[in-house]
Amino acid sequence: MGFAVVAGYAIVGVLQILVWNPLAAVPGATLGQIRADMARVDESLTADLVLIWGAIGIALAAVVLLVATRRHTSPVAAYLVLLVFAAPGHIFVAFAPGMSLADTFMISGGDHAPWGMALYLVSAAALVALIVLIIRAARSTRA
Numbered sequence: 001m002g003f004a005v006v007a008g009y010a011i012v013g014v015l016q017i018l019v020w021n022p023l024a025a026v027p028g029a030t031l032g033q034i035r036a037d038m039a040r041v042d043e044s045l046t047a048d049l050v051l052i053w054g055a056i057g058i059a060l061a062a063v064v065l066l067v068a069t070r071r072h073t074s075p076v077a078a079y080l081v082l083l084v085f086a087a088p089g090h091i092f093v094a095f096a097p098g099m100s101l102a103d104t105f106m107i108s109g110g111d112h113a114p115w116g117m118a119l120y121l122v123s124a125a126a127l128v129a130l131i132v133l134i135i136r137a138a139r140s141t142r143a
Contacts, residue, residue: 002079
């Protein structure tokens with residue numbers, strides 16, 4: 001389950017940056033038109049970096065699954081950590097494409113599609129869950 005959530009986060013994050021946000025930022029234009037307009041002014045969505053970010057997220061989720069399976073331990077805390085750190089990673093890789101959109105179309109560089117905020121809420125919920133998990137673990141070791 002944790003692997004699916006982290007992998008889903010990575011996939012949605014990539015789609016948010018490379019597809020949904022550009023389409024929401026330039027309503028009525030196709031993705032091909034947006035990319036062509038960006039190329040004309042020497043801007044791009046820096047897709048390689050975004051795809052690498054998504055692949056790293058999925059690879060880390062797979063490593064957690066493999067290690068937890070081999071050691072017969074629960075991977076919950078590790079998956080929560082991955083989800084918490086996914087938000088700053090998403091912000092980092094979304095910055096350049098957002099600024100390229102802003103420079104090309106004279107708009108703000110922020111999220112125009114709602115899925116970025118949804119990802120940040122997932123990360124915030126993971127942080128809260130991780131804190132609860134840590135507090136419970138600390139209490140159980142004291143008892």
